[in-house]
Amino acid sequence: MAFGNGEAIRQIGEQLGRALEDLSALKQQVSDQQLAIDQIRFDTTAAINTGLTENRAVIRDGLTRANETISDPLTQIGSELVAIRSGIGQLDNQIRAAAAGAVHRPAPEPPEEPEAAPIEDQKPAEPEPEPAPEPEPEAPRQVEHDLETLRAAAGISAATLHAHRDTWEFLVKHAGRDQHFHVPGEVQDVVGAVIVKVSGPSLVAILTSLGGIKDDPGVAPGTQAIAHHLHRRIADTVKAIAVSRHTGGSADPVTIVIDDRPAPDDGSDGQSERDPDD
The missing domain is CATH 1.20.5 (Single alpha-helices involved in coiled-coils or other helix-helix interfaces)
Known part of the structure; x- marks a missing residue:
């Protein structure tokens, strides 16, 4: 068990x-x-x-x-x-x-025919004096100077333009009809201002158009003043390049800034600019 x-x-x-x-x-x-x-x-x-x-x-x-x-x-x-x-x-x-x-131009009046003088009072016509030689124009020097500026502008590959949008619209409005002006593919908007890449042919078109406006007495004073200032600012930059021209990637890109401001109180950081035509 x-x-x-x-x-x-x-x-x-x-x-x-x-x-x-x-x-x-x-x-x-x-x-x-x-x-x-x-x-x-x-x-x-x-x-x-x-x-x-x-x-x-x-x-x-x-x-x-x-x-x-x-x-x-x-x-x-x-x-x-x-x-x-x-x-x-x-x-x-x-x-x-x-x-x-066409409305305000008066129609020309027909010239009055002079009364024929009596035969005995008629005198042989005096020979007309030879016209004085016209003075030679003094413009060739200025024209050659402008052509040098235009040639320097044509050599710029691309310039960066900093300006207000209204200023850019003014340039497009007056230079857009020129055959050499090309609207850039990109316009950067930066707090009310624009940054645009402008080609050399477009700079030539801008200088040519602004030059015609600033020298035209029939243009409104405000338009003439804006064109004069922009032409001078762009031309000064181009002339500086013409004086010291450099080609290659080591050179600084061309920059045109349209942004005038008052000089600081101490005058240390700003330079006054005087219009040479004043």
Whole structure:
């Protein structure tokens, strides 16, 4: 009987041992599954974050390209519209001036025929004096000087112009009709001012157009004053390049700034500028 109880206890012990082994194996499986679940969660989170980052980059790049595609043509169209508007205004002024001249110009009166003098009072006609020789014009020196400035402007690859938007509109309005003027593809707007890359041919067109306006007595005084100041400022920059011309990438780019300001109180940081024509 005692032998039977010992055998039963041994069997129970073996069963408990196998149960513990099964429990340990089950715990290992649960731990492995938990690790697998954690790895899956980590990989899923990383994939989601990576996908969101790539989507943001793609969306941002698409918005940037769309902005460039839309804003640049709109800027160019705006500049061309300004040039067209100025041309229409100039043509309208010419038509009105021609119409006003045709209305107010009196018809020429026929010349009165002189009465024939009696035969006895007629005297042989005196020979007409020879006309005095016309003085030689003194303009060739100034013309040659202007041509040198224009040649120096033509040699500039690109000049950066800093000016107010109204000043740029004035230049486009009056130089836009010249065959050598080209509207830049990009006009940067910086707090009310514009930064424009102007080519050498466009500088030639601007100097030529402004030179004709500033020397035309029939132009309004305000327009003449603006044209005179801009012509002098641009011409001074071009003349400085003509005096010390340099070609190559080591030279500083040409910059024209239209932004006159009052000199500081101590006079240390500013230089006064006097118009040579004053």
